[in-house]
Amino acid sequence: MNRLTLYSIPILLTAFLVLVTNGCNTTGGPGAGGLVTNAGAAEEVYVAPGQYDEFYAFLSGGFSGQISVYGLPSGRLLKVIPVFSVDAEKAYGFNEETKPMLNTSYGFVPWDDAHHPELSQTNGQTDGRWIFINGNNTPRIARVDLSTFETAEIIEIPNSGGNHSSPFTTENTEYVVAGTRFGVPYPQNDVAISSYAENFKGMLTFIQVNPESGQMEIAFQVLLPAFDYDLAHSGKGKSHGWTFFTSYNTEQKNTLLEVNASQNDKDFIAAVNWKKAEEYIAQGKFKEIPARYAHNVYSDETHQATSTMEEKVKVLLPEECPGLVYFLPTPKSPHGVDVDPSGEYIVGNGKLSADLTVHSFSKMLTAIENQSFETTISGIPVLKYEEVVGGVVKEPGLGPLHTEFDGNGNAYTTFFISSEIVKWKVGTWEVLDRVPCYYSVGHLMIPGGDSQHPQGKYMVAMNKITKDRYLPTGPELNQSAQLYDISGDKMRLLLDFPTVGEPHYAQGISADRVVPRVVKFYPIEENKHPYAALGEKQTKVERQGNQVHVYMTTIRSHFAPDNIEGIKVGDKVFFHVTNLEQDWDVPHGFAVMGNDNSEILIMPGQTETSVWEPKRPGVYPFYCTDFCSALHQEMQGYIRISPANSNTPLKWSLGEDIVQ
Amino acid sequence: MKRLPQLLMALSIIALLSLFKLPLWRIKLIAPQYPTGVNMDIWINKIGGDNPGTLQNINILNHYVGMKMIEPDSIPELHYFPYIILALAGLGLLALLINKPWAYISWAVLVILLAAVGIYDFYLWEYDYGHNLSPTAPIKVPGATYQPPLFGKKTILNFTAYSYPHRGGILAGISILLAFVAYWLKKKKA
Known part of the structure; x- marks a missing residue:
């Protein structure tokens, strides 16, 4: 073969591959472009x-x-x-600092069903500051800070059951919303389940987000009939100021929903005018009702969460607030409701429908203006389907x-x-x-x-x-x-x-x-944790009754102190461990033998607390659980546990033996 | 441009005084797990780096092989060095006022001499840190010393160390150069 032939082989081969690959890509129909x-x-x-x-x-x-x-x-x-579930790896919900994050009006709830992440937006564009997510089971909304990728805040949603149509944002994160999927008695009460249509309600919640800190606060709730509010999306551009919620079970049934909630030809998309709601709130047209819900906030300065129990919430009743809510008839139990980037089209994904219904926002406004109402349900006008539909796929x-x-x-x-x-x-x-x-x-x-x-x-x-x-x-x-x-x-x-x-x-x-x-890490000089030791000189062990507080530090590759004596069975030992490292990706871990708790994993500059109630006398090793350095295996210590009635003096040391 | 030498001399003094704002020298340590390097910066009055944790991170690394902690408070040079620079600037100003070739050249030579002493002193510190190792060091490599390079590049265990003048150091060099140019111009005119 001459040179030309040799060169032409790869060229021909390439040409062949190009043909084959292009061929694959342009074949249409189901299965194509996917299987291979x-x-x-x-x-x-x-x-x-x-x-x-x-x-x-x-x-x-x-x-x-x-x-x-x-x-x-x-x-x-x-x-x-x-976010909503305890995580032994990161000690989330196991260390003292994050336990308050999972506090609710029902106490500590260590799990939830997290459905819809939603990024914060500025001018209708994702801005990378926070991501919100809903807890479905015990209604909650969380905010994760994207500078740390840690859960920064969780707020419980009262008067809700199955927090599913959540936490969709408005275009400047003025609000994230939280709608209830399950109708629940309002107020929550011991009633016959069969009294559903009479006693149950569906609540939509608007949570205001502080534009600087991101901190959430329930601004108001809107009381609606007990439909199942499934998903939501807020308007944008021209429809900014409105939020749309799909609903199913407009039949308002409480048993065998797979059949009973699939009977109506059309369910509704609830269009809520939240700018109008703001006006009604300003006019004082709300009812302030008692409601218990937890509001949990984590601080990157104290490295601790606090949980506050809130006592009341403002509720708007559509009957008393004309123009606040309209129902858009939408075929067959719509699931997602999605607003196109222009804000004009509202897609109702009718999950049992053969077609896809798309409403037009401007037609909706005209229909409202012309009062083209089919009927009114609980003071909420139902717009005529033909007057609002913008197109059908x-x-x-x-x-x-x-x-x-x-x-x-x-x-x-x-x-x-x-x-x-x-x-x-x-x-x-x-x-x-x-x-x-x-x-x-x-x-x-x-x-x-x-x-x-x-x-x-x-x-x-x-x-x-x-x-x-x-x-x-x-x-x-x-x-x-x-x-x-x-x-x-x-x-x-x-x-x-x-x-x-x-x-x-x-x-x-x-x-x-x-x-x-x-x-990358937390500056140690900004650490405001009340039990922080901001250097080895500040390490100590303090006894207050049967509570013992160990102010401990970590730095490659030792704990200070690493020998502790004078702890007794029946004591409650708080290991407050401050990681003195100031470099990216140098966490230290801490775990003590026999502790019915997780490890803690402390980021550089952070303080975390592990609680241990020793059960039996003995000497127990503790060690660093994160392979931190060349001498990680040496990063270990001992804590001596004496019988409850003993007189072993409280002492601690690093680098020298405890003098008896 | 009759006043050019004086202008250059003024610039030379300003360049020298930049040492109060800019680091003199940088020792950069590179290893696979430190992709952006550990950058230790030496000022005339402090030792730091490109982030507040740098010195602590270097001390953590150093303690494995038994090197002493670098504690800026215990380095006397960092206390009196600023006064030397101020004195030099003062003398420079005097030279500028005298505005004679000999004044310029004397000042330039004085700065060079002091710089040479400074660099020798830096070498002694480096030697001390690199050789004076704790007998209880966790890692002992027979015969190994850990003196960083005075100038240039050197491999120290898993690190490659680079030692070069930083912005302030370069400006100090430019300061000397400017003084020489001032001298040369002045002499040519005279």
Whole structure:
């Protein structure tokens, strides 16, 4: 062979591959572009070692009560943030500092079902400051600070049951909302379940967010009929000032809902004019009612959380506040309600409907103006369906659940039953493309895809069923997610990866909006923890009755003190451990043998407290649980426990023997 | 431009006085787990780094091999060095007023001499830290010493150490250069 022939082989081969790959991409119809991916896709999700992903993705953990943070497009797991569930790894809910975070009006609730993460926004754009998430079971909303990736605040929602249509934000994070999925007696009371229609109500809550600190406060609640308020999204641009909630069970049944709540042809989207609500609040047209709910705030200065029990809440009654709420009839138990980036179109994903109904905001305003009402329910006008519907996507698939947008005039809707995502054109309502999901997709996420300014490059599908996607792990499988490229005309499957817990909704944001604000360690001089030892000279052991407070420090590679004597059975020992390190990624851990508690993991500059009630006399080792340094294995100490009635003097030391 | 030498001399003094604001020297330690390096900066009156924890981090590293803690309070040079710089600036001002070639050259030579003494002193400190090791050091490498380079690059265990003048040090060098130029111009005109 001559040289020319040799050279031409790779060239021809490349040409062939290009043809093959392009061929794959342009074949339409179900299954195409999904079943077979190609070498090009691998390259598109490849983030070289040491390189950063372009996007952060925050996936809710569902019944894990957590948020997991992934990098996109690689699908690499970056962190799991404990929010509503105790986490022994980080001592969240185990150390004294974070126990108040999980306090509720029912006491310490160590778990919740976390569904919908929602990033804070400024001018309709994700700003990378906070991410909010709802606890579904014991109604709560949490705020995670994205400078530390730690839960900063949790507020309980009173008069609610199944906090599902939450915590969707307004375009400047004026409010995050919390709607109840389950009707509950109002006020909560011992009544016959069969008195549902009479005694039960559905409450929508508006939580004001402080624009500087992010701190939440319940501004007001709106009392509605006991429908199941399923999901929400706030208006944007022209519809800023309104929030839309889907509902099902407008039949108001309390048993066998799968049948009884699926009878009405149309349920409602409740449109709440929160600017109007602000006017009514200012006019004093609210009822202040007793309500017990916990408000828990963590401080990065004291490194401690405090829990305050709030006593009352302001409630607005639509009967007394005309123009506050309208019902938009929407076919067949709508699930997600999604507002397009322009704010004009409100997509009602009627999950039992063959079509996808899209309402028009401007038509809604006209209908309100013309009083085109079908009827009135509990003082709430029901607008005429024909007067508000802006368009219908005809037979796009089966079981529509959620829609996101790409910022180029396209919408992407998940279909649970037909297990696919369908791309359609906003305004013309024509179906443009479809891709299969593995399997039975619930939510989908496009970074910024529910904001005014989507970053429409990637799309993540979060699926409810995994089956055979990965190596089997027994009866229980992690949920699966798929990453698609949506930058072209056709959606292309790039990656398939397992997730933590059961992701419901997710949020994505380009990394450059988050990275500059991320904290690397806590400056030790700013540590205001009441039990901090800000240097080894401040370490000590203090006895107050049967409570013993150990002011301990860690630095590579020792504890100070590391020999402690004079503790007795029956004592309650508080190890207040301050990590004196001032470098990124140098946490120290602390654990003592036989403690019915987790380890603690202390970040540089932080103080954490582990409580131990020793049960038996003896000498117990403690040690650093985080491989901190070359002499990590040497980072250990002893604590001597004497019988309850003994007289062993309280002494402590480092580097020398305790003198008896 | 009759006043050019005086102007240059004034600039030279300002460049020298920059040492009150800018670090004189930087020792940078690079290792795989320190991708951005540990950057220790030496000022005329303090030792620090590019973040408040730098000195503590260096001391943590040093204690493994038995090196002494770097405690700026116990380094006398950091107390009197600022006075030397002030005195030099004063003498520089005097030279500027005298405005004669000999005044400029004398000042420049004086600065060079003091700089040489300073660098020798720096070497002695480095030698002491690198050789005077605790007998109870956790890590003992037979025959190893840990003196950082005076100038340039050196491998110390898992670290590569770089030692170079920092912004203030470079400006001090420029200060000397300016004084020489002032001298040369003055002499040419005379």
